[in-house]
Amino acid sequence: MIVGLSNSKDLARKVARKLKVKYSDIDFEFFPDREIHLRFKTKLKGTVVLIQSMQPKTNDALIEALFASATAKEIGAKKVILVAPYLNYMRQDKRFRPGDCVSNEIVAKFIDDYVDHIFVVDPHLHREKNLSHFFKIKATKLTANPLIAQYIKKHIKNPLLIGPDWESYKWARATAEIIGAESVILKKKRYSGRKVKVYFGQKIDVKGKNAVLVDDMISTGNTLLRTIEHLKKLGVKKFTCIAIHGVFAEGALKKLQKAGAQVITANTIENPTAKLDISGIIAEALK
Numbered sequence: 001m002i003v004g005l006s007n008s009k010d011l012a013r014k015v016a017r018k019l020k021v022k023y024s025d026i027d028f029e030f031f032p033d034r035e036i037h038l039r040f041k042t043k044l045k046g047t048v049v050l051i052q053s054m055q056p057k058t059n060d061a062l063i064e065a066l067f068a069s070a071t072a073k074e075i076g077a078k079k080v081i082l083v084a085p086y087l088n089y090m091r092q093d094k095r096f097r098p099g100d101c102v103s104n105e106i107v108a109k110f111i112d113d114y115v116d117h118i119f120v121v122d123p124h125l126h127r128e129k130n131l132s133h134f135f136k137i138k139a140t141k142l143t144a145n146p147l148i149a150q151y152i153k154k155h156i157k158n159p160l161l162i163g164p165d166w167e168s169y170k171w172a173r174a175t176a177e178i179i180g181a182e183s184v185i186l187k188k189k190r191y192s193g194r195k196v197k198v199y200f201g202q203k204i205d206v207k208g209k210n211a212v213l214v215d216d217m218i219s220t221g222n223t224l225l226r227t228i229e230h231l232k233k234l235g236v237k238k239f240t241c242i243a244i245h246g247v248f249a250e251g252a253l254k255k256l257q258k259a260g261a262q263v264i265t266a267n268t269i270e271n272p273t274a275k276l277d278i279s280g281i282i283a284e285a286l287k
């Protein structure tokens with residue numbers, strides 16, 4: 001059975017339809033003091049797959065997923081699978097300053113306690129290659145790269161794929177290789193959650209090309225906005241920004257659109273730009 005939690009009901013319904021298995025929602029409400037109350041509407045048995053993106057309302061979403069996983073086991077599920085199309089806290093993967101909390105490891109420990117197997121779409125793995133570095137349970141990463149490749153092939157002629165920082169090669173370069181397009185990977189220095197500088201370490205020939213900026217996620221949008229500023233100086237006027245996870249914090253989407261970008265994301269986080277449907281990839285992985 002597939003259960004769609006608050007942030008991923010549409011996606012979960014699509015996955016259930018593709019797998020031809022039963023689908024159910026969960027009743028979710030806030031108490032007046034903002035504590036969360038959950039209630040499964042059906043009896044659970046066998047394997048239960050919970051699907052929950054950890055955006056928006058990132059902390060509530062995580063608590064909902066933990067409460068639902070624990071409850072599912074208590075009321076009859078033999079095995080609990082959590083599909084997190086977007087998993088939060090992955091960028092806090094190091095004690096950057098003394099006293100910092102290494103959030104991704106703590107989140108993984110909570111999930112380990114209640115879940116048997118987790119699937120994550122394009123997790124932000126920076127220093128480590130695999131989710132098994134943090135999770136004790138079985139942890140599988142999926143990627144939306146084939147969807148980005150299909151989209152570019154269908155909609156964009158002569159694309160030049162631009163990754164704004166070295167980590168983005170996993171999306172920008174990998175996708176360029178699938179479609180046989182050119183790619184460049186830039187350099188970025190992050191000063192804070194909001195401040196970044198992007199450097200063009202090399203000469204880029206944009207003549208006759210359509211600039212496609214590819215990254216795993218858009219949070220404040222500043223990474224892509226700084227990249228767009230550079231490209232404008234080279235005479236580029238039209239930009240497509242493709243990211244898997246559209247977090248869009250602090251008005252990021254509007255800022256990017258104002259800068260002239262068309263923005264495309266996957267439905268790992270539900271929002272109006274989510275044109276890339278990940279349900280087929282999730283369904284296939286769950287078979």
Ligand code: R5P
Nearest residue numbers: 215217218219220221222223
């Ligand atoms: C970080 O390395 C990620 O790959 C993204 O580039 C980053 O999280 C985007 O954040 P923002 O939109 O706030 O610049």
